[in-house]
Amino acid sequence: MSSPSASPRRVAVVLFNLGGPDAPEAVRPFLFNLFADPAIIRLPNPFRFLIASLISGRRAKPAAAIYAQIGGKSPLLENTEAQAQALERQLTESGVESRVFIAMRYWHPMSAETAAKVKDYAPDLVVLLPLYPQFSTTTTASSFKAWDEAAKTVGLDVPTKRLCCYPTQAGFIDAVADQIRPLYEAASAHGTPRVLFSAHGLPKKVVSGGDPYQWQCERTAESIAAALGVDHLDWINCYQSRVGPMEWIGPSTDAEIKRAGQDGVPILIVPMAFVSEHSETLVEIEIEYRHMAKECGVPHFTRVPTVGTNPIFISGLAGLVQQTVAAKAPLCSHTGGRICPSNFSGCPHANR
Ligand SMILES: C=CC1=C(C)c2cc3[nH]c(cc4nc(cc5[nH]c(cc1n2)c(C)c5CCC(=O)O)C(CCC(=O)O)=C4C)c(C)c3C=C
Ligand SMILES: [Fe+2]
Numbered sequence: 001m002s003s004p005s006a007s008p009r010r011v012a013v014v015l016f017n018l019g020g021p022d023a024p025e026a027v028r029p030f031l032f033n034l035f036a037d038p039a040i041i042r043l044p045n046p047f048r049f050l051i052a053s054l055i056s057g058r059r060a061k062p063a064a065a066i067y068a069q070i071g072g073k074s075p076l077l078e079n080t081e082a083q084a085q086a087l088e089r090q091l092t093e094s095g096v097e098s099r100v101f102i103a104m105r106y107w108h109p110m111s112a113e114t115a116a117k118v119k120d121y122a123p124d125l126v127v128l129l130p131l132y133p134q135f136s137t138t139t140t141a142s143s144f145k146a147w148d149e150a151a152k153t154v155g156l157d158v159p160t161k162r163l164c165c166y167p168t169q170a171g172f173i174d175a176v177a178d179q180i181r182p183l184y185e186a187a188s189a190h191g192t193p194r195v196l197f198s199a200h201g202l203p204k205k206v207v208s209g210g211d212p213y214q215w216q217c218e219r220t221a222e223s224i225a226a227a228l229g230v231d232h233l234d235w236i237n238c239y240q241s242r243v244g245p246m247e248w249i250g251p252s253t254d255a256e257i258k259r260a261g262q263d264g265v266p267i268l269i270v271p272m273a274f275v276s277e278h279s280e281t282l283v284e285i286e287i288e289y290r291h292m293a294k295e296c297g298v299p300h301f302t303r304v305p306t307v308g309t310n311p312i313f314i315s316g317l318a319g320l321v322q323q324t325v326a327a328k329a330p331l332c333s334h335t336g337g338r339i340c341p342s343n344f345s346g347c348p349h350a351n352r
């Protein structure tokens with residue numbers, strides 16, 4: 001790829017997220033795309049496609065039942081579109097001539113469609129911005145790889161900078177704390193609340209293979225807890241959304257809800273690896289965990305909404321984009337601290 005011009009005139013920002021089915025018929029092909037990703041099922045073909053076909057066939061019905069509870073489709077795209085508009089507005093107000101695009105990994109619009117649109121826009125610089133605050137080989141690395149392939153296919157040869165992650169970036173942390181504060185205060189009427197910082201889990205094998213996701217989730221949870229400024233805050237970092245027979249990282253959010261029931265404390269569940277609402281927040285947390293908490297005797301249950309278009313979050317993202325545009329060397333940490341664990345060599349900036 002050609003090298004970045006000194007000060008780019010037109011910047012294309014590409015937001016990455018997982019994607020979700022836009023209709024009941026899309027559930028199975030969406031799941032097939034997910035399980036056919038070598039970052040998720042680490043087997044060579046034809047085994048991977050065979051396994052993807054089997055699992056997507058088996059999981060289609062329970063997954064469709066999940067989406068049926070929120071209108072038969074994922075709201076992830078519309079929520080991401082709202083974030084893209086808010087970010088574009090903020091960047092324009094800050095004097096950056098830019099357009100913000102969306103590339104989903106497993107459902108439309110996917111990288112190939114978006115790369116063609118970015119090419120038509122003819123930017124001087126492309127900034128890749130994952131809507132995953134914490135870096136994982138299963139999410140950000142997979143999206144970047146899909147993007148690189150799509151850019152090559154459509155002949156998009158423009159200098160490209162990538163933001164690996166922002167697990168402790170001030171805008172993100174302050175926005176989550178801002179979402180929590182009034183709800184924490186309300187929950188305090190029912191006892192001393194426990195805050196469950198709940199992230200999407202990962203198979204243990206992925207983490208022991210060097211994936212920095214869990215390490216970064218721990219840094220995020222610590223940072224939000226500190227930003228809340230509550231003396232002796234009762235909090236824990238836990239993991240939800242387990243799928244398949246493999247052992248996943250813990251503690252699980254389910255187990256923490258049960259423990260809160262035994263301890264008789266109110267809980268707030270804070271989704272800290274998702275930045276907008278979708279099935280894992282609106283069904284798993286809002287419906288399934290709320291029900292579980294009631295069954296377990298938890299005295300008060302609160303789901304804290306994701307940051308979405310919270311202006312503190314969007315300003316933080318705009319700041320990250322501006323820093324990235326201006327940076328001479330690749331950025332990894334935006335806070336001056338270490339952002340990837342020392343045993344991790346896969347950060348997209350490490351070898352650039
Ligand atoms: C932090 C973000 C995410 C990580 C890490 C992640 C890893 C991961 N996910 C699966 C399997 C599934 N994930 C599903 C939905 C889903 N996952 C994320 C984010 C992360 N996944 C999001 C945002 C969504 C929601 C999509 C939506 O509703 O729009 C699903 C589909 C739903 C279901 O069937 O339960 C599966 C399957 C694995 C195996 C994995 C790591 C190896
Ligand atoms: Fe997932």
Ligand SMILES: [Fe+2]
Pocket residue numbers: 135164165332333339340347348349
């Ligand atoms: Fe990094």
